[in-house]
Amino acid sequence: MKAGQSIVFAFIAIAALSTSVKAADALYHDLGERPGIANIVDDATANFLADDRIKAIFDNTNIDRFKGLLTDQLCVVAGGPCIYKGRSMHDAHKGLHLTDHDFNALVEDLQKGMDEAGIPFPTQNRLLARLAPMHRDVVTR
Amino acid sequence: MFDEGKLLATGGVSNIEGAGGGGLATWALITGYGTHDGFGVDAHITYLNFPAYSLTTWGVAAGLWDRVELSYARQHFDTEEIGAELGLGHGFAFDQDIYGAKVKLIGDAIYEQDSWLPQIAAGVQYKQNDQGLVDRLVGAKSADGVDYYVAATKVFLEDSLLVDTTVRATRANQFGLLGFGGDGNSGYSPELEGSAAYLFSRKFAVGAEYRTKPSNLAIAQEDDAWDIFAAYFLCKNLSLTVAYVDLGNVVIANHQSGLYLSAQAAL
Numbered sequence: 001m002k003a004g005q006s007i008v009f010a011f012i013a014i015a016a017l018s019t020s021v022k023a024a025d026a027l028y029h030d031l032g033e034r035p036g037i038a039n040i041v042d043d044a045t046a047n048f049l050a051d052d053r054i055k056a057i058f059d060n061t062n063i064d065r066f067k068g069l070l071t072d073q074l075c076v077v078a079g080g081p082c083i084y085k086g087r088s089m090h091d092a093h094k095g096l097h098l099t100d101h102d103f104n105a106l107v108e109d110l111q112k113g114m115d116e117a118g119i120p121f122p123t124q125n126r127l128l129a130r131l132a133p134m135h136r137d138v139v140t141r
Numbered sequence: 142m143f144d145e146g147k148l149l150a151t152g153g154v155s156n157i158e159g160a161g162g163g164g165l166a167t168w169a170l171i172t173g174y175g176t177h178d179g180f181g182v183d184a185h186i187t188y189l190n191f192p193a194y195s196l197t198t199w200g201v202a203a204g205l206w207d208r209v210e211l212s213y214a215r216q217h218f219d220t221e222e223i224g225a226e227l228g229l230g231h232g233f234a235f236d237q238d239i240y241g242a243k244v245k246l247i248g249d250a251i252y253e254q255d256s257w258l259p260q261i262a263a264g265v266q267y268k269q270n271d272q273g274l275v276d277r278l279v280g281a282k283s284a285d286g287v288d289y290y291v292a293a294t295k296v297f298l299e300d301s302l303l304v305d306t307t308v309r310a311t312r313a314n315q316f317g318l319l320g321f322g323g324d325g326n327s328g329y330s331p332e333l334e335g336s337a338a339y340l341f342s343r344k345f346a347v348g349a350e351y352r353t354k355p356s357n358l359a360i361a362q363e364d365d366a367w368d369i370f371a372a373y374f375l376c377k378n379l380s381l382t383v384a385y386v387d388l389g390n391v392v393i394a395n396h397q398s399g400l401y402l403s404a405q406a407a408l
Contacts, residue, residue: 100176100207101146108148111343121342122301128254129298135252141178 027130028080030123034071037078041071044113053105057096077130089137097141107131143408144179149343150374151251151296152204154382155185155405157316158266159200159214160241162292164370164384164401165352166334168305169262169294171245172212173204173407174377180205183407189386193394195219196318200239210264212241218318223394229275235318237270243292250294250303259295259304266290268317279392280358281320282327286312292334303346307334314357315391323357330355344374364389368401380405 031037045067049055058066075082086092107128114124153170156162161172173181181204189196200214216237224233243264250260266288270276273284292307310329312321322328332355338348349369356363370384384401391397 099146099178101144101178104146104148104176121340125298125301125340130254132252132298133255135249 025079027123027126028075028078031074031078031119031127032117034075034080034082036117036119037074037080038067038071040110040113040117040119041067041074042113043116044110045070047109047112048106051105051109054102054109057098057102074127078127089134093138093140095140098139099141100135100139103135103139142180143174143182144176145174145181145377145408146176146179147174147181147207147377148251149377150340150346150372150380152181152183152407154372154380154403155183155187155200155202155212155214157187157189157196157198157216158239158241158268159185159198159202159212160243160264160266161202161204161210161212163305163336163338163348163350163372164368164382164386164403165350165366166305166336167243167264167290167292167307167309168336169243169245169248169260169292169307170250171204171207171210171243171262172202175204175207177207181407183405185403185405187382187401187403189399189401191388191391191394191397191399193223193397194221194391202241208245210241210243210262212239212243214239214241216316216318223392226393233275235270235272235275237268237317239266239268239317241266248295250296251298254298257295259293261291261293263291264289268313268321270317270320273320276314276320279314279319279360280324281314282312282322284320286317286321288313288317290334296340301340303336303338303340303348305334305336308332309334311355312357313355314363315354315388319358319392324359326355326357330357338370338372345371347371361392362390370401378407380407 069086072084153161160167162168175181187198197217202212218235225231245262248258248260269285288311290309294305332353334352336350338346368384368386372382374380382403386401387398
């Protein structure tokens with residue numbers, strides 16, 4: 001009986017755990033997992049570098065490394081099984097003196113990138129909802 | 142200076158009183174596309190066609206540092222046939238000037254997605270219409286008045302949803318077009334405005350609004366107003382809003398509902 005109860009409890013615990021893992025992974029899945037996110041990052045980065053409002057920010061950036069870090073980061077934010085090894089948002093943007101205008105330009109280019117990658121608008125917003133609070137670490141002016 | 146740096150649609154449209162908002166409700170968003178470091182200006186024209194009346198409103202507004210909003214609007218309320226029935230003459234019109242100021246106090250409707258705190262703004266509107274004599278004839282106490290409001294607006298980005306709740310202290314009869322205060326009630330009443338809008342895309346939103354109004358005049362019960370609207374943002378410089386608005390009973394004309402058309406140009 002005791003063993004039976006334990007098995008039932010274990011089963012419930014696993015079911016609960018898998019549900020929560022599933023929920024955390026839903027956005028990651030909807031963005032096309034890591035390859036889909038890498039695709040979004042490619043499109044968005046091309047937009048950043050073509051955008052007269054913000055391209056100067058990337059003058060001293062190793063673009064390949066940046067893309068890798070951004071992909072890792074978006075993967076983590078979306079609930080995917082990635083590890084972000086870059087600096088914190090606060091440290092990474094300290095000294096860049098970015099404004100709301102810059103931040104919103106980045107958002108617009110990311111949105112365009114997600115359009116190009118075929119991500120539906122509600123899914124885009126689910127990702128943006130998790131990125132938006134970074135505003136307070138990115139905009140320092 | 143006019144940095145057009147805010148995200149599309151995040152200044153709202155111009156509401157019936159010329160403030161940044163929806164159609165009937167005033168929102169906590171600061172009008173236009175100026176960010177924290179810049180200014181935004183916009184102009185709008187709005188036309189409402191009801192069975193017995195029409196209302197044309199135009200105005201200009203400025204958003205300063207995404208913090209302060211200043212607005213001016215002029216409303217032209219044409220009584221058409223009702224004017225004749227009331228003995229005022231066919232096409233008798235009330236004109237009203239509305240001077241508004243709004244200050245964002247706390248929160249950010251868009252960025253602070255990890256917080257339940259909405260963007261909260263407080264505002265004041267001075268309204269003055271040009272028919273003081275007629276206002277008194279229908280029982281109003283004065284032709285000018287001041288509204289005070291607090292608005293709370295939040296975009297729930299996760300759900301592509303915008304929600305607003307506004308509390309307004311007012312003495313206005315039909316937004317002030319029929320004067321302020323009345324023989325029924327002459328003091329301030331707290332009134333409620335609410336909007337909910339679903340964002341279908343960055344350019345297109347559909348929503349509904351409700352606005353309660355005081356009923357100060359003994360000659361006619363004043364009803365609450367509601368609308369359903371669709372707003373299309375062609376770009377940061379131009380938006381168009383179409384709505385179906387119901388004002389209920391307006392003086393001696395029952396069930397005044399009809400089409401609301403509005404265009405806003407912004408810089």
